[in-house]
Amino acid sequence: MPAPAMTISSRIFARTTISLLVVGLLALLAIVAATLWLGARSQAYFDEVLQARDARTAAVDLRNSVQTAETSQRGFLLTGDLSYLVPYAASKGGWRAHFEMMQRVLAGNPELGASIARVGTTIDEKFAEMDVTIQLKREGRDAEALEIVAADRGKALMDEAHAFFARIIRDADLRVAEGVAEQRGNANLFRWVSIIGALVIVLVVGGSALAVWRYTREIIASRAAMDALNAGLEARVEERTADLAQANEEIQRFAYIVTHDLRAPLVNIMGFTSELEASVGSVQAAFEAAPAISAENAGLSDPVTDDARRAALEDLPEAIGFIRSSTKRMDGLINAILKLSREGRRVLKPERVELGELLRRTSESIHHQLAESEGEVSLALDVPAIQSDRLSLEQIFGNLLDNAVKYRATDRPLRIVIRGRTAPENRVVVEVEDNGRGIAPQDLERVFELFRRSGSQDQPGEGIGLAHVRTLARSLGGNVTVKSALGKGTTFVVNLPRNLPRPSGSTAK
Amino acid sequence: MSHDARPVTIVMIEDDEGHARLIEKNIRRAGVNNEIVPFSNGTEALVHLFGVDGSGEVSAGRHLLILLDLNLPDMTGVDILARIKGNAHLKRSPVVVLTTTDDSREIQRCYDLGANVYITKPVNYEGFANATRQLGLFFSVIQVPETM
Numbered sequence: 001m002p003a004p005a006m007t008i009s010s011r012i013f014a015r016t017t018i019s020l021l022v023v024g025l026l027a028l029l030a031i032v033a034a035t036l037w038l039g040a041r042s043q044a045y046f047d048e049v050l051q052a053r054d055a056r057t058a059a060v061d062l063r064n065s066v067q068t069a070e071t072s073q074r075g076f077l078l079t080g081d082l083s084y085l086v087p088y089a090a091s092k093g094g095w096r097a098h099f100e101m102m103q104r105v106l107a108g109n110p111e112l113g114a115s116i117a118r119v120g121t122t123i124d125e126k127f128a129e130m131d132v133t134i135q136l137k138r139e140g141r142d143a144e145a146l147e148i149v150a151a152d153r154g155k156a157l158m159d160e161a162h163a164f165f166a167r168i169i170r171d172a173d174l175r176v177a178e179g180v181a182e183q184r185g186n187a188n189l190f191r192w193v194s195i196i197g198a199l200v201i202v203l204v205v206g207g208s209a210l211a212v213w214r215y216t217r218e219i220i221a222s223r224a225a226m227d228a229l230n231a232g233l234e235a236r237v238e239e240r241t242a243d244l245a246q247a248n249e250e251i252q253r254f255a256y257i258v259t260h261d262l263r264a265p266l267v268n269i270m271g272f273t274s275e276l277e278a279s280v281g282s283v284q285a286a287f288e289a290a291p292a293i294s295a296e297n298a299g300l301s302d303p304v305t306d307d308a309r310r311a312a313l314e315d316l317p318e319a320i321g322f323i324r325s326s327t328k329r330m331d332g333l334i335n336a337i338l339k340l341s342r343e344g345r346r347v348l349k350p351e352r353v354e355l356g357e358l359l360r361r362t363s364e365s366i367h368h369q370l371a372e373s374e375g376e377v378s379l380a381l382d383v384p385a386i387q388s389d390r391l392s393l394e395q396i397f398g399n400l401l402d403n404a405v406k407y408r409a410t411d412r413p414l415r416i417v418i419r420g421r422t423a424p425e426n427r428v429v430v431e432v433e434d435n436g437r438g439i440a441p442q443d444l445e446r447v448f449e450l451f452r453r454s455g456s457q458d459q460p461g462e463g464i465g466l467a468h469v470r471t472l473a474r475s476l477g478g479n480v481t482v483k484s485a486l487g488k489g490t491t492f493v494v495n496l497p498r499n500l501p502r503p504s505g506s507t508a509k
Numbered sequence: 510m511s512h513d514a515r516p517v518t519i520v521m522i523e524d525d526e527g528h529a530r531l532i533e534k535n536i537r538r539a540g541v542n543n544e545i546v547p548f549s550n551g552t553e554a555l556v557h558l559f560g561v562d563g564s565g566e567v568s569a570g571r572h573l574l575i576l577l578d579l580n581l582p583d584m585t586g587v588d589i590l591a592r593i594k595g596n597a598h599l600k601r602s603p604v605v606v607l608t609t610t611d612d613s614r615e616i617q618r619c620y621d622l623g624a625n626v627y628i629t630k631p632v633n634y635e636g637f638a639n640a641t642r643q644l645g646l647f648f649s650v651i652q653v654p655e656t657m
Contacts, residue, residue: 267531270633
């Protein structure tokens with residue numbers, strides 16, 4: 001799966017998830033708010049119902065109290081038995097408490113205020129009337145007492161109180177019924193809020209789960225694709241590596257064949273040049289023996305003979321000289337290529353090499369050359385033993401040190417510093433620094449090319465040393481780079497793995 | 510070389526005519542005057558050595574010394590060496606392998622097949638001339654058996 005598609009879907013995923021979360025949160029908040037509001041409402045209804053019930057109870061208690069008192073009074077009036085007065089006394093002492101309770105309960109109901117006050121006085125009056133009758137009865141004035149009763153004043157008061165109680169009770173019953181209905185509505189509303197909230201939450205959770213599921217599936221798919229890609233990549237890298245190894249092998253073989261085949265005719269050229277030189281030698285000898293004769297016949301100087309003499313004594317030796325120097329140079333170049341190709345075909349033998357020890361010994365090998373020019377080598381080494389090909393390492397550092405000696409600055413004593421240290425990724429780095437004549441910036445890469453040399457060509461050489469060094473370093477899995485300041489000095493940096501990779505067998509002949 | 514009544518013939522199988530001529534010159538300089546029969550390819554050389562029937566009877570009674578290059582245009586010198594050393598009439602004839610290859614396995618293989626001397630042609634001409642001259646001196650002292 002291509003990378004851009006993945007980022008887009010992840011952005012969509014993030015957006016979807018966040019909006020779903022927001023919706024879910026809002027739904028939850030709404031449910032909580034509705035619950036709180038409905039709870040408060042429910043509480044209010046409940047309080048009202050309670051209050052109504054209390055009012056009803058208080059009214060009934062008060063009514064009972066008054067009725068009990070009246071019943072007790074009648075009993076006493078009829079019988080004159082004092083024992084009938086016991087409930088009356090209790091009612092007379094207790095009714096006010098009931099009345100106050102009712103008053104308190106109904107305090108929030110201002111329209112009843114006046115009625116309550118009136119019923120209070122009514123009951124007061126009733127008790128006053130009953131007190132009078134009882135008092136008269138006690139004094140034996142029965143007729144007067146019955147007269148008061150017959151006046152119906154007490155009955156009227158009692159009827160009024162009854163009417164009031166009936167109203168209060170009816171009112172309270174109504175309020176209770178209303179409250180229950182309201183509560184039922186409330187519960188209904190609460191149910192709906194819960195159902196809608198639950199639906200929203202289910203949708204949100206479902207949506208989130210779906211998004212997560214789809215996103216996860218996408219991730220799994222893309223990971224599988226990436227794994228496949230990785231596997232393919234590894235296979236491709238292996239394939240390319242094999243191809244490269246094969247190409248490298250072909251180049252080595254090609255170099256070997258070319259040099260061999262070039263050398264055969266070169267041997268002929270050199271050989272026959274030699275023969276030619278020998279022949280010219282005998283012709284020269286013949287001419288050198290001739291001057292005496294030609295001096296005798298000075299007047300008969302033959303232009304043909306003169307030309308032949310010049311050819312044998314001057315032109316031919318010069319031509320042969322050029323052929324010789326050219327073939328010698330060509331021979332040198334071919335041998336250089338042959339040497340390189342042979343090195344490339346050499347099977348590396350990884351072994352434990354004390355790099356510090358190897359560098360010390362290699363630097364000692366140029367001591368006598370340094371002594372001539374008052375030069376010196378110093379080592380600053382902090383390198384472990386490495387697993388590598390000893391011969392290659394010796395050649396790499398030997399070449400670098402030889403170069404340092406060869407291309408030293410003539411106006412100052414040579415100073416060489418060899419530094420070694422470990423580097424990340426299990427590698428070691430060795431720097432060979434000199435204060436020699438340096439390399440011009442434009443030649444820095446060129447010096448590693450075959451047959452290329454930098455600076456004044458005042459030293460013998462084919463221009464293969466550094467090419468060789470780079471080939472060796474690369475075959476060891478490393479590399480060599482150069483830093484230089486013209487006229488000041490050069491530093492070659494050799495970077496090597498601490499463990500030479502196993503030969504892949506492609507170096508076979 | 511052998512001073513018997515029948516002179517030794519040097520059979521030179523070398524595809525590079527220049528090399529052949531230089532080898533001949535340098536051998537001659539060492540004082541070897543024997544007849545040198547040069548071949549520039551394997552096929553003609555085989556006909557000369559084994560006859561048209563390939564039996565080798567044609568060489569019976571000859572005194573032969575064979576100078577062999579391994580890199581030939583039509584076949585490898587190793588095959589010629591194997592045939593010579595595997596032939597009843599020719600197996601005693603000394604074979605000097607003179608070639609450019611310095612591969613150690615190739616050298617071993619030639620000696621395994623019965624080569625008598627293996628010489629790698631020196632890279633530069635001075636060395637080459639020197640080697641062939643010394644080879645010529647060597648030729649002048651060795652005994653070559655008669656083929657059967």
